[in-house]
Amino acid sequence: MALIEANDGLWFQEDLYADIAYSFRVSAVLHRETSAFQDILILATPMLGKVLALDGIVQCAQKDEAIYHEMLAHSGVFLRLALGTPETGLEVLVVGGGDGGVARECLKHDRVAGVTVVDIDPRVRETVLMHFPELPAGAYDDPRLTVVDTDAAGFVRGHWNRFDLIVADTPDPVGAAKPLFGREFVADCHVALKDGGVFVRHGGSLLLQTREFLDAREDVAAVFGTGRTRAGLLATCSYLGGWFTWLSAVKVAPYPQGEPGLRALRALFERAALDVRWYSPELQFAAGVLPAWCVDDQGLDMTRPQT
Missing domain, CATH: 2.30.140.10 (Spermidine synthase, tetramerisation domain)
Structure with missing residues (x-):
């Protein structure tokens, strides 16, 4: 540093x-x-x-963390709810995310029954709670939250048909985070999801980490299927790299898209009455309109019908 x-x-x-x-x-x-x-x-x-x-x-x-955390969390929760809500509520796994930002947003949903945060380093959570408590904003006091201090890749590998949503809120692929990237990890997440489950992860900077984004998109599409995978864009002032990418994919079920998909997200959003700074269903769909070269490469624009 x-x-x-x-x-x-x-x-x-x-x-x-x-x-x-x-x-x-x-x-x-x-x-x-x-x-x-x-x-x-x-x-x-x-x-x-x-x-x-x-x-x-x-x-x-602090200035713009809501852009990233809200988009990853709410896009995943609402996408899963659009496919139907389990009677027992949603079980969410956050891979990494020891700062509590994604967990905080997921726990705003009353249809979320439980959130498990798996981060190898407990000191991230402990130091944030001491010096940056505005970030988790009480998430670690929610009885629905479970914290596991262990290697997240190994944790995911040990679960089958367990979660409705997995959000990979991981650092860049260096050091302890390296095992949380690549097709093997995505495949393990696929196994850990229930049918109809949703996988969400960031994909790096579109312009400065282009190879990382393309590899991540290829890995997710190879495991979940091109027609069940979408890429989206977001931008924050605290990350160097302009447009940043995020990926979402659905296990087995069709990916909601087009005007019917947007209507479904709007209805869920209105019912949830969330206190948010950034997220909206319209923004989620708009984020999926990709530059021409991205669409031409694999056809993953979420606004276009997929086969």
Whole structure:
């Protein structure tokens, strides 16, 4: 991680890429440690509010974390509900996500019966609760939440037909997070899902991590089927890379799409009456309109009929 002293104060610099960097001014270092798995840094900044960085890479910022967390969580929950609600409610697995942001959003749904957060490093949760409690916002006090401090790849491999929704809220594919990428992990998630279950994950920067996005999309489509896989876009000011991608896929059931799919999401959204800053059904569908080269490559534009 890079904390740089300049003439006008302290700056954080992210060096995820070899040829381009991202930096912002730091008001205060709220917490800094090296855990058994990674470097953990929580900063106060004048522009972005509080910032969480792992191994020198920004994970989320107070100013815009809702964009990422709400889109991944609510798009997945509403997509699963559009296919029908189990009598016992939805069981959700969050892979990674020790900061509690995705769990917080999933737990806003009364049709979610339980959320399991599996993160290998308990220090992420512990330091966030101490120095950035606005992020989980009480999620860890919800009786529906279960926390498992273990290797998430191994945890997923040990479950079959268990979850209605799996959200892979993972860091970039470096260090301890490497096993949470690739086709084998996606296949294990497919097995862990019930029929009609939904898988959601981020796919990296469309422009600066193009190969990562294409590989992730190919892996998900190969496991779930091209016609049951969609890609979408979101943009935040705290991530360097312009448009960022996320992927969603449905096990066995048809993927809701077109005007009927949007109507279904609208009805569910109105019933849920969620307190959200960013998400809407219209935004979820609009996010799935991809650049021409993405559509031409594999035809995964969620607004187009799939075979």
